[in-house]
Amino acid sequence: MSLPVYVAEAEGYFANENLSVRITDCQFGRLCLGQLLEGKAALCTVADLPIVFASFTSDRFRILSTLTTNRSDAKIVTRKSGDVHTPLDLRGKKVGVAVGTSAHYFLDSVALLSGLDPASIRLVNLGAGEMTSELIARRVDALSAFEPFAFDAAKALGNDASVLSTSRTYTLHWNVVAVRDILATNDRELEGLLRALDRAIRLIHSDPARAKAVLKARLALDDDAVAWVWPDLVFELGLTQSLIKTMEGEARWALRSGYAQGREPNYLRYIHDGPLHRAKPGSVAIVR
């Protein structure tokens, strides 16, 4: 999801914008956002749901732009030889999921849209490293996981792997977030940063092979993993109304599920569109 950042670094686009960027890798976006809120980073890339959770407790960050969208980042992986073949088959089944993540939100959405009460699914809270082994050991009937854990599970199951059809249930927005403190004084640098990322996205579109090579080198992925995720990735800088709607839906889900307390935030406050306006005119579709 953060491929444009890696490409911009590899191609020297940040340097071209007179920016000195140091990248720190995190296992999840939620952790990256946490470092940002702890003051360990000025910027991070993170999905919409961690932003929603953070928005209930902090006002110290702003979304600069969506970097990548993915309509199929979260997947429900089952065994063909198992009993789960449609979302309705999840009723009463044990489903492994990292509770409170986008995969959990995705699983609830799939259940509701299929006419299934999410409460009828027996959730098994799993860490990132447990999912594949639990599914192979048949201690869970299915997994709701985002990438690359869904791929790892499917790869481990081999021909027995099955991914339920849940297209367009949830569109993940992968965003560039900045700590609010730097906005007033570093708008020019942020504009340069977004310009470098946009340039990297154009390179990804024009030379996918080169971008994939950067991706494989950076995340130590093999060709199969890249081929698995690549078709669902949409790299495009922008701020769209669907981001707001998605976050609002996620906020309601979080409140209802008890993962967050308080009032639903006004997410317009968390949008800082000035740099993107200047870096890529016409890409901001949110009216503030």
Place this chain on the structure above:
Amino acid sequence: MSLRNLFAGWVILAAAFGLIALVLLGFTARKVETLSVEQSRAHQIAREVSSLLALTHEYILHREERAEQQWRRRYATLMHELGLKGEPGRGAQADLHDALRALPELFDGLIRASSSGVQDSLTLRRSELLIDRLLTETQAISESAFQWESQATEARAIIERRLITSAISLPALLSLLFASSAWLLARRVLRPIGAIQQATAIAAAGNLAVRCNSQAQDEVGDLARGFDHMANELQLRTQSIQAAEAFLRNITDNLPIRIAYVDRDMRYRFVNKRHCERFARPREEIVGKTFDELHGQAANPELISHVRAALAGEKSTFEFTEDIHGRSACIESSLIPDIAMDGMVKGFFSTGVDITERRRQRAELESALKEKEVLLSEVHHRVKNNLQVISSLLQLQSTGIEGAEARELFAESQNRIRSMALIHEKLYQSHDFAQVDFADYVQSLVRMLQASQGGHEAHPAIQVRTAPMTIDIDRAIPAGLILNELVSNCFKHGFPNGRTGHIDVTLALCNGDQATLTVKDDGIGVAADFDPSATDSLGLRLVQMLTDQIGGTLCFEHKQGFSCELVFAGRQHRSPSPV
């Protein structure tokens, strides 16, 4: 590289460039048209999606059947638009197509949830999620549609900018191409031709040493080298002609005559040194001037008339007098017309010779000749008078001589002297002191001999026939003496005792220059054994001697009377030619 190949390459390049430009322009124009259609279509789709979003909101708010119908109609229209004209699998359109296909399921789910009448928590959550998803997806579709339109607009703007750039740059490039070709034309053609033109003008002005010295290896270079070669040949030939002209001028300048050539406009085209002296001007001030300019109104009218005659094609030679440097000179001039092949007179050649000295010498010669003629006439006159004195003396002496034979000898001598005196008389009377009119002499001598026979009672009739003939004095005197002897013999021996008869004297010219003098009578003749070479007659011996002296031959015949024929080298009579 030859100009032909160079310009052919240039034309091909320009044609190829023009063709490529046309193809590019055509392609770009077509692309603009395609993008314009796509932009219009994207705009239409975006508008439809916006309407769909509005209808979605309407339905969510009021759950009205009308909103549901319109939503479905609008969706069908959208799918129809995308299904008929869309190109699934291509960027924003493909996303749009996929997203739209997911909408009915969400919308139908919402309708089912709304119409179920169940208001439990799960149903509400489900409805809420469906609404969120429906709005999010429709919003996303709307954004995709506007993105598509934006992409189409941007693509059209790019291609239009390219078209404008092409429209500006292609004429500029064509102008550059034409400017380059003009520069090439000027550098490779016009400038070298200008140099050749300049060299031609210099050569035309007379400086044949001018050269182009072109190093260009093309047609114009060949032309320049051709010019140089031609100029070189022309220079050599001009030098040769100038040398020949100088040689001829040297000849004509050193001839003691005037030479000139005047064209039909009466303009002097050539004059030699002597002719220049006539006008006391250098040659350069004469050649090119007209007759009137040089002679003025004072030109000799006779000279003018001869000039006009020469220009009319008549050749003439005449003399005139003119004043040269204060000296009166007599000029003999010849005007010879210069007639072209077509008969037209192009001009005339004029020669003039100063004959003043020659005329003076001729006058002196004529005067001296006249003086000599007078003297010679006087000499002949005196010789004739002296011979007559001698004859008269013999006459006087003969009167005192006894005996007829002696007196006859004196008379014969007298006749011989008178025949010689008659020659001198004829000479001084004729004014030709070298030739004697021998026919006239023969007539006179015969009459004189006939007159000398006045003492005889009877006379034979004498008939004299002469052809015109002149002979020189060296042969005239011996021939006259021979005639005297032969006619005297006829009178003396042919007609004795009062016998009458005829004596014929004939002078004829045979074979062009052989004179035949025949004396014939019908008297008594001579004895049959008469031998003229053996006779002791003084007269006949004298005839023999004189015949040998003049290289003649004698022929006697005496069958009927006496006949003697003398043949000697004579000369036909000619009319005297003027001196």
